[in-house]
Amino acid sequence: MPLNSTGENLRIVVTVKYVPDATGDRHFADDLTIDRDDVDGLLSELDEYAVEQALQIAEDADDAEVTALTVGPEDAKEALRKALSMGADKAIHVEDADLHGTDAIGTSLVLARAITKAGYDLVICGMASTDGSMGVVPALLAERLGVPQVTLLSEVSVEAGKVRGRRDGDVASEQLQASLPAVVSVTDQSGEARYPSFKGITAAKKKPVESWDLSDLDIEAEEVGLEGAYTTMDSATDSPARAVGTIVKDEGEGGRELASFLAERRFI
Amino acid sequence: MAEVLVHVDHVDGSVRKPTLELLTLARRLGEPVAVALGAGAADTAAVLIEHGAAKVLTHDAPEYAEYLVVPKVDALQAAYEAVCPAAVLVPSCAEGKEIAARLALRIGAGIITDAIDVEIGEEGPVASQSVFAASFTTKTRVSKGTPVITVKPNSAAIEAAPAAGVVEALSVSFSEKATGTKITGRTARESTGRPELAEAAIVVSGGRGVGSAENFAIIEALADSLGAAVGASRAAVDVGWYPHTNQVGQTGKSVSPQLYIANGISGAIQHRAGMQTSRTIVAVNKDPEAPIFDLVDYGVVGDLFDVVPQLTEEINARKD
Ligand SMILES: Cc1cc2nc3c(=O)[nH]c(=O)nc-3n(C[C@H](O)[C@H](O)[C@H](O)COP(=O)(O)OP(=O)(O)OC[C@H]3O[C@@H](n4cnc5c(N)ncnc54)[C@H](O)[C@@H]3O)c2cc1C
Ligand SMILES: Cc1cc2nc3c(=O)[nH]c(=O)nc-3n(C[C@H](O)[C@H](O)[C@H](O)COP(=O)(O)OP(=O)(O)OC[C@H]3O[C@@H](n4cnc5c(N)ncnc54)[C@H](O)[C@@H]3O)c2cc1C
Numbered sequence A: 001m002p003l004n005s006t007g008e009n010l011r012i013v014v015t016v017k018y019v020p021d022a023t024g025d026r027h028f029a030d031d032l033t034i035d036r037d038d039v040d041g042l043l044s045e046l047d048e049y050a051v052e053q054a055l056q057i058a059e060d061a062d063d064a065e066v067t068a069l070t071v072g073p074e075d076a077k078e079a080l081r082k083a084l085s086m087g088a089d090k091a092i093h094v095e096d097a098d099l100h101g102t103d104a105i106g107t108s109l110v111l112a113r114a115i116t117k118a119g120y121d122l123v124i125c126g127m128a129s130t131d132g133s134m135g136v137v138p139a140l141l142a143e144r145l146g147v148p149q150v151t152l153l154s155e156v157s158v159e160a161g162k163v164r165g166r167r168d169g170d171v172a173s174e175q176l177q178a179s180l181p182a183v184v185s186v187t188d189q190s191g192e193a194r195y196p197s198f199k200g201i202t203a204a205k206k207k208p209v210e211s212w213d214l215s216d217l218d219i220e221a222e223e224v225g226l227e228g229a230y231t232t233m234d235s236a237t238d239s240p241a242r243a244v245g246t247i248v249k250d251e252g253e254g255g256r257e258l259a260s261f262l263a264e265r266r267f268i
Numbered sequence B: 001m002a003e004v005l006v007h008v009d010h011v012d013g014s015v016r017k018p019t020l021e022l023l024t025l026a027r028r029l030g031e032p033v034a035v036a037l038g039a040g041a042a043d044t045a046a047v048l049i050e051h052g053a054a055k056v057l058t059h060d061a062p063e064y065a066e067y068l069v070v071p072k073v074d075a076l077q078a079a080y081e082a083v084c085p086a087a088v089l090v091p092s093c094a095e096g097k098e099i100a101a102r103l104a105l106r107i108g109a110g111i112i113t114d115a116i117d118v119e120i121g122e123e124g125p126v127a128s129q130s131v132f133a134a135s136f137t138t139k140t141r142v143s144k145g146t147p148v149i150t151v152k153p154n155s156a157a158i159e160a161a162p163a164a165g166v167v168e169a170l171s172v173s174f175s176e177k178a179t180g181t182k183i184t185g186r187t188a189r190e191s192t193g194r195p196e197l198a199e200a201a202i203v204v205s206g207g208r209g210v211g212s213a214e215n216f217a218i219i220e221a222l223a224d225s226l227g228a229a230v231g232a233s234r235a236a237v238d239v240g241w242y243p244h245t246n247q248v249g250q251t252g253k254s255v256s257p258q259l260y261i262a263n264g265i266s267g268a269i270q271h272r273a274g275m276q277t278s279r280t281i282v283a284v285n286k287d288p289e290a291p292i293f294d295l296v297d298y299g300v301v302g303d304l305f306d307v308v309p310q311l312t313e314e315i316n317a318r319k320d
Helices: A045-060 A074-086 A104-118 A137-145 A198-204 A254-264 B017-029 B041-050 B070-083 B094-106 B216-226 B234-238 B304-319
Strands: A010-015 A018-020 A041-043 A064-071 A090-094 A122-126 A149-159 A162-168 A172-179 A182-186 A209-212 A231-238 A246-249 B003-007 B031-037 B055-059 B087-091 B111-121 B124-131 B136-142 B148-151 B166-169 B182-188 B202-206 B229-232 B259-263 B280-285 B298-301
Touching: A010 A045, A010 A104, A018 A074, A041 A045, A041 A074, A045 A064, A045 A074, A045 A122, A045 A149, A045 A182, A064 A074, A064 A104, A074 A090, A074 A198, A074 A209, A090 A104, A104 A137, A104 B094, A122 A137, A137 A149, A137 A182, A137 B094, A149 A172, A149 B094, A162 A182, A246 A254, A254 B280, A254 B298, A254 B304, B003 B017, B003 B070, B003 B094, B017 B031, B017 B041, B017 B087, B017 B111, B017 B148, B031 B041, B031 B070, B041 B055, B041 B166, B055 B070, B070 B094, B087 B094, B094 B111, B094 B148, B111 B136, B124 B148, B202 B216, B216 B229, B216 B259, B216 B304, B229 B234, B280 B304
Parallel strands: A010 A064, A010 A122, A064 A090, A090 A209, A122 A182, A149 A182, A246 B298, B003 B031, B003 B087, B031 B055, B055 B166, B087 B148, B111 B148, B202 B229, B202 B259, B259 B280, B280 B298
Antiparallel strands: A018 A041, A149 A162, A162 A172, A172 B182, A231 B136, B111 B124, B124 B136
């Protein structure tokens, strides 16, 4: 059964961000953008969940195509390669020197234009990046594209032109439903992401990766980058290392000693 | 005086703590105007005025409960247009960030999320953020449009400041987009009677070292002796020992309590991302090399099954 509203093949765009490894020593460059030179980059782990759900939805559809999309520097191709080796069909890389320092509003502009140009029935994002970790890009994309936002899903399915999912909030767990086209974001509760197989890694090398720059998307340099940003970072200071604390070995009185510490600090 | 819009997070009229913190911060920037939406909106007025709201704008309609996020964006935009504020402050919960982002886009403004402090600067509000798992503190401004800033829970001490607040009905007309995502079902979370995790002054957490779902009773008993919320690491959540809503960390809740006690938690970067801004950090872990000990004010190298019950017993004894 065809899954999108028009009965044609289901076009899924999955957004993947290339980020500095969180286990590395992340810091800022002189212009207060992320210093990407000193830390290894990778596909944001939370976007692996988005790729996984895109692939599962595509596998359930008769005819579907998954396109991985990233906005980032040259190295960001690595994020696309990972998505392709997991099973995405093709990839789009938006790269332009003028993108350096783009903020969330600008990133959403570039992504929205690229998604529109690519054509889509469903956009799937991660819940948040692991660097900026704002968790706002999916909502911004829905606003820009003028389609429903079905975000922070721990469970997602697509059938007969509709996307359904479960959103676990603070106060309640909600069942959501919207018609395609739509923007979805998925959490790390949505299902473990697959590892690329050897076959997948080999196949990925043959899959098409398109490169677009700002002119392909009709975006002026002033609309993005540090110049176009709606936010300005004035300073970034290394948080002072926490003072070395007291570490004691439990010799049978560890709990009572800890109670004394808590009493000293007036917690009891 | 410039007015500052504050989006009110409430459950059926009961205002959640982070909103009261926002009112305290908003007073540094101008005169707070609170916007309360949905069932019970009008019931929020008294406590908001008690905490400094010069004006409370309320609106209720079925759309708020039946459709996701966008009806609230429409309403906040209506309030923005009615008030022309100097800044918009929204609590940094998942929904709050989404509302704030869409509003910022509509009003042609920048957005800053997860601020831990907001001050008035020469060129408008300056937000502090704690980034890269709390290893850097940044100061950021919105340089275009009216600043839209979301603020993390526990970023300010709540101060009562009774205002001569007036309550007004906000007039809202919903956009076509408002009904795009239907909420077809809702299961309310059962209350445990313990404080809300993100808002709690003390959080007691358990990790893989706790060993089983049943053993979490030890963690809960310690939490109850301190009037604390219970947290868990993702390892404990993934194996089903504790609900995901209690997960602390990058993909769980971000907490910033006065006291955080980590039991049987190694201190992976993604866990630290959610608790490293806690004022006092204590850990119990049997491995002296566990990275969590790099953060602690006080650490006990020992078996949590010995240390935690003894601690709980001692706290209860001292209280009597
Ligand atoms: C420490 C730090 C603080 C920052 N603070 C701010 C701030 O206050 N205001 C601001 O406007 N900007 C800020 N930025 C910049 C912002 O992070 C980037 O513009 C970013 O691309 C969008 O936000 P995010 O990474 O937080 O994405 P999120 O909103 O957390 O990302 C959600 C999802 O969107 C998709 N996505 C996001 N970016 C891309 C991309 N480039 N390519 C493909 N998919 C993508 C992914 O699927 C991702 O999982 C900050 C950046 C850093 C590193
Ligand atoms: C994208 C992503 C997002 C993530 N998000 C989160 C998140 O939000 N929150 C989170 O917590 N993790 C998150 N993680 C997982 C994280 O990387 C770690 O795997 C996790 O935090 C480990 O949990 P733990 O410390 O309980 O377990 P472990 O690392 O296994 O540590 C268990 C500790 O218990 C100690 N111990 C064992 N028995 C005892 C005993 N009897 N007494 C005392 N100590 C004992 C051990 O010495 C050990 O240090 C994320 C990972 C990824 C990739």
